[in-house]
Structure formats: structure tokens, C-alpha cells
Amino acid sequence: MSRTPRQIGEEVWKSRIEKVNAELVTLTYGSVVAQLCKDFGNDYALVNDQLDKMGYNIGIRLIEDFLARSGTDRCRSFKDTAEVVSKVGFKIFLNITPTVGNWSSDNKQFTLTLDENPLADFVELPDDGKASSELWYSNILCGVLRGALEMVQLQVETAFTSDVLRGNETTEIKVSLIRVIEDEIPVGDD
Structure with a gap:
């Protein structure tokens, strides 16, 4: 019997990973953001870019850990990928399960x-x-998602569309598939 992504996420969260104090992560991340704001003179576009780059670098390394811990099978579609990201990836690393929705036609x-x-x-x-x-x-x-999905051959664009910190009702990230990256043999390697 096949396990659902939700079951996999719950199982891995409960049994296979060492936990880090959430408040420590929150405070450490807050210090990083505050330092970036200071370093870039509150040029928030530059701060956003730097956070995305940092996340991308984390994502390209995190995917190996994710695949090793989760034991998930290869996703058959972008919809399957979305479910695994939401119910397994976010559960394993942040102990949350975002809702997947607003699919394009x-x-x-x-x-x-x-x-x-x-x-x-x-x-x-900051006020x-x-x-x-x-x-x-x-x-x-956004960077973590981009980096991790690129390592499984999905080039995506990611962006926040709303955030409760900015006064919105919800916090949402839009994920758009740009292309499936094909395996290519480097020139001269036969």
C-alpha cells in the first residue's frame, strides 16, 4: 500500500530527524535579516535578492537531505511535486503544511x-x-524552493504574493514552472 505525501511527512517528522529549537531558528534568522538591512542601508530590494540567493544555495544542498530522509518516489507531474513540497518538504524542515491551491489552467x-x-x-x-x-x-x-526544485530538474520562478507581516490576510508564495531541465551530455563526452 502506497503512503500519501502527508503520511510520509508526518512519519519523517516524528521519527527520523533531529529537531532544532524553533525559537532559536526564528531569532537567528531575524538577526540575519536585520544585519542584511543594515548592510544594504535598508535597500529592501537588495535584501530580498540576497535572501533569495541564500535560500537558493541552501535549497541545492537541502534536497539531498530531503531525498535521503523522505524516501519519496519520483514525482510524475508538477501537481505531484507541489503536494510533496507542501506535505513532506515543509513538514520535515519547518513542521508546517502549506495549502496548495490556485492552480493555473x-x-x-x-x-x-x-x-x-x-x-x-x-x-x-521596521516602521x-x-x-x-x-x-x-x-x-x-523562495530561494530554497527554487534551488531544491532545480536539483530535481525543475526550473521554477518563486515569489511571495502576500505576507501577513505586510498586513495581508494570508502569506502566499507563487511557484511557476519555467521548464523541465533535460539531462544533457556535455560536448565531447560520448
Whole structure:
């Protein structure tokens, strides 16, 4: 009998991983974001880009750990991938299960709605008139998704579309499939 992504995520979370104190992660991440804001003189576009790059680098390394721990089979479609990302990936690493929805008609775009965001606990954006409209505080998650999915041959674009820290009702990440990366043999290697 085949296990569902939700069952896999719950099983791995309960039994196979060492846990890190969530408050420690939240505070450490907050310090990183605060330092980036300081380093870039509150140029939030640059901070967002840097968080995305950091996340991308994390994602390309995290996928190996994810595949080793989860034991999931190869996804057959982008919809399957979305379910595994939501119910297994987010569960294993953040102990949350975002809702997958808002599929485009061609099934190449969806949103992840985070009912809770452990990275944003205890956070208030700077009250400088710009942060609440320019800073995507948890943008590292977009980079992680991009990096991890690229390592399984899916080139995607990711972006926050809303965030409760900015006064929106929900926190949502849009994920768009750009292309499936084909295996290529380097020139001269036969």
C-alpha cells in the first residue's frame, strides 16, 4: 500500500530527524535579516535578492537531505511535486503544511498558502515607511524552493504574493514552472 505525501511527512517528522529549537531558528534568522538591512542601508530590494540567493544555495544542498530522509518516489507531474513540497518538504524542515491551491489552467503555476510561518514569529517589520511595502521578510523560502526544485530538474520562478507581516490576510508564495531541465551530455563526452 502506497503512503500519501502527508503520511510520509508526518512519519519523517516524528521519527527520523533531529529537531532544532524553533525559537532559536526564528531569532537567528531575524538577526540575519536585520544585519542584511543594515548592510544594504535598508535597500529592501537588495535584501530580498540576497535572501533569495541564500535560500537558493541552501535549497541545492537541502534536497539531498530531503531525498535521503523522505524516501519519496519520483514525482510524475508538477501537481505531484507541489503536494510533496507542501506535505513532506515543509513538514520535515519547518513542521508546517502549506495549502496548495490556485492552480493555473495549464497546471504550471500554483500557490502555497502558509497558515503559519515559523520564520516570522516574534517579528515586526521596521516602521520606516518602506519595509511594509518592499521587504519580503521570509524571501529565503523562495530561494530554497527554487534551488531544491532545480536539483530535481525543475526550473521554477518563486515569489511571495502576500505576507501577513505586510498586513495581508494570508502569506502566499507563487511557484511557476519555467521548464523541465533535460539531462544533457556535455560536448565531447560520448
